[in-house]
Every structure is written in C-alpha cells, then in structure tokens.
Amino acid sequence: MATKPDRxxxxxxxxxxxxxxxxxxxxxxxxxxCEMEWRISWHDDGMAKIRGPVWSKTRK
Ligand SMILES: [Zn+2]
Known part of the structure; x- marks a missing residue:
C-alpha cells in the first residue's frame, strides 16, 4: 500500500x-x-491553512 499523500x-x-x-x-x-511568503495557521484536525502574507520581511 502506498503512503497516502499528506493532503x-x-x-x-x-x-x-x-x-x-x-x-x-x-x-x-x-x-x-512565486516565492511569496505566507503565514500558516493550523486547524485542530491538523489541516494547514494560509492566514495571510508575511509582511515582517519587507517591513524591517
Ligand atoms: Zn505562489
């Protein structure tokens, strides 16, 4: 059995x-x-979700 992809x-x-x-x-x-950086948030079930862009890099 193949390893299921981590969706x-x-x-x-x-x-x-x-x-x-x-x-x-x-x-x-x-x-x-596109090399854009994103903030990731995690759901209780372990699912990743994009919260929004990372600004700190461009600000500082
Ligand atoms: Zn992209």
Whole structure:
C-alpha cells in the first residue's frame, strides 16, 4: 500500500494559486512558484491553512 499523500499539509498560494506542501507545524511557508511568503495557521484536525502574507520581511 502506498503512503497516502499528506493532503492536510497542502495549501494553495493566494497569489499564483499554486498548490504546495508546507512543513508540519510551520508558521510560515514560501510558495515555490512565486516565492511569496505566507503565514500558516493550523486547524485542530491538523489541516494547514494560509492566514495571510508575511509582511515582517519587507517591513524591517
Ligand atoms: Zn505562489
């Protein structure tokens, strides 16, 4: 039996709509396609969701 893909770790980039996998427990993740950084939030069931863009990098 093949290992099932970790769908919970997949998010969709809000900038270019690319689907990519984030590290479990990560607070931020960068889209491999457009390199936009996103803040990740985690649901109780372990599902990752994009909260919004990471601004701190550009501000400081
Ligand atoms: Zn993207």
């Amino acid at each position: 919970n770790l997949q998010v969709r980039c809000l900038n270019c709509l690319e689907r990519f996998t984030v590290k479990k427990g990560a607070e931020k993740a960068a889209c491999p396609k």
